[in-house]
Amino acid sequence: xxxxxxRAARDPGRQRTINHGVAVMMGRAVLLSxxxxxxxxxxxxxxxxxxxxxxxxxxxxxxxxxxxTAAGDVPLEDEIVRVLGVDDYVSRTYVDASGEPANLxxxxxxxQRQGDTIHSPQNCLPGAGWQPVESARTSLxxxxxxxxxxxxxxxxGPERQVVLYWYQGRGRVVAxxxxxxxxxxxxxxxxxxxxxxxxxxxxxxxxxxxDFARVVYPxxxxxxx
Numbered sequence: 001x002x003x004x005x006x007r008a009a010r011d012p013g014r015q016r017t018i019n020h021g022v023a024v025m026m027g028r029a030v031l032l033s034x035x036x037x038x039x040x041x042x043x044x045x046x047x048x049x050x051x052x053x054x055x056x057x058x059x060x061x062x063x064x065x066x067x068x069t070a071a072g073d074v075p076l077e078d079e080i081v082r083v084l085g086v087d088d089y090v091s092r093t094y095v096d097a098s099g100e101p102a103n104l105x106x107x108x109x110x111x112q113r114q115g116d117t118i119h120s121p122q123n124c125l126p127g128a129g130w131q132p133v134e135s136a137r138t139s140l141x142x143x144x145x146x147x148x149x150x151x152x153x154x155x156x157g158p159e160r161q162v163v164l165y166w167y168q169g170r171g172r173v174v175a176x177x178x179x180x181x182x183x184x185x186x187x188x189x190x191x192x193x194x195x196x197x198x199x200x201x202x203x204x205x206x207x208x209x210x211d212f213a214r215v216v217y218p219x220x221x222x223x224x225x
Contacts, residue, residue, distance in 0.1 A: 049192060050110075050111045050113065050192060050193065050194065050195075051191060051192040051193045053193065053195060053225045054225065055108075055222065055223055055224070055225045056222045056223050057088055057223070058088045058089055058090040058106055058108060058223050059088075059090070061090045061092075061106070061219070061223060062219060063092075065094065065212075065215040065216060065219065066215040067096045067097045067215075068094040068095065068096050068102070068212060068215060069094060069095060069096075070092055070093070070094055071093045071094060071095045071101065072092070072093055073090075073091065073092050074091040074092060074093060074103070075091065076089070076091060084107060085109065086107040086108060086109060087108055087109055087110040087111075088107075088108040088110075089105070089106060089107045089108060090104065090105070090106050091103075091104070091105045092104050094212065096208070096211070096212075100203070100204075100205065100208045101203065101204070101208075102201055102202065102203040102208050102209060102212040103201070103202045103203070104199075104200075104201055104212070104216060105198075105199075105200045105201075105202075106197055106198070106199050106200075106220070106223070106224070107197060107198045108169075108195070108196075108197045108223070108224060109169075109194075109195060109196050109197065110195050111194050111195060112184060112194040112195070112196060113188070113194050118167060118180070118196060118197070118198045121163070121165055121198070121200065122135070122150075122152065129156050130154045130155070130156045130161075131154065131155055131156070132152050132153065132154050133153050133154065133155050134151075134152065134153035135150075135151070135152050135153075136150075136151050137149070137150055137151070137175050137176065138151050139175075140210060140213055140214060140217075142213070142214050142217045142218065143214075143217075143218055147166070147173060147213065147217055148166060148173060148174065148175035148176075149164045149165065149166045149175055149213065150163075150164065150165050150166065150175050151163070151164055151206075152164075152165075153206075160204065161202050161203065161204060162202070162203055162204070162205065162206045162208075162209045163200065163201070163202050163209075164200070164201045164209050164210070164213050165198060165199060165200040165201070166198075166199055167180040167196060167197070167198060167199075168196070168197050168198075168199055168220060168224045169195050169196035169197050169224050169225070170183070170187050170191060170193055170195065170196065170225070171225070180196070184196065195225070197224045199216070199217075199220065199224075201213050201216065
């Protein structure tokens with residue numbers, strides 16, 4: 001990171017380009033966080049008392065992840081948080097040593113019995129002018145594990161972003177929305193737990209999104225039990 005900053009300092013034009021890229025990423029991050037984290041109703045009510053879990057707050061999520069350093073938080077408005085129904089979240093833009101930006105949103109739900117559960121982000125994108133032009137379900141190799149992810153390429157005019165997202169909680173990582181809902185009801189009955197989360201990464205380039213996902217994922221279990 002220090003070397004990257006030094007190079008930028010010697011090249012004012014490059015520094016302006018990096019700053020502009022980060023500013024643009026942070027400016028659109030609030031909107032995209034809301035879209036990606038939208039909720040939909042699924043019945044997991046009436047299945048007994050929720051089993052409490054121990055976890056760390058996402059407000060303490062690391063600001064340095066490998067070569068990535070936080071450029072700034074992107075807090076959501078109180079009304080947006082209320083509509084989403086999240087109990088804890090982090091929305092933050094990071095940059096790597098070269099100035100490449102990536103936005104991280106993690107929304108945690110302590111219980112999905114009495115409110116909305118996490119819904120597929122893809123349903124919310126067209127309403128804000130973002131159009132998915134590519135979509136696939138894939139997997140990433142992360143520290144000897146396989147991370148299933150949804151991959152979308154979205155466009156809005158000349159802007160293009162790569163979106164990676166997955167559902168995580170109760171010791172499980174799932175990419176498929178319907179499998180996530182099924183496991184929610186199974187775990188509600190079996191474990192008396194319905195906690196869960198959505199993890200979403202947005203970056204202008206796929207290589208950056210993948211690299212960032214690989215440093216984010218190993219740090220999540222402490223926050224998403």
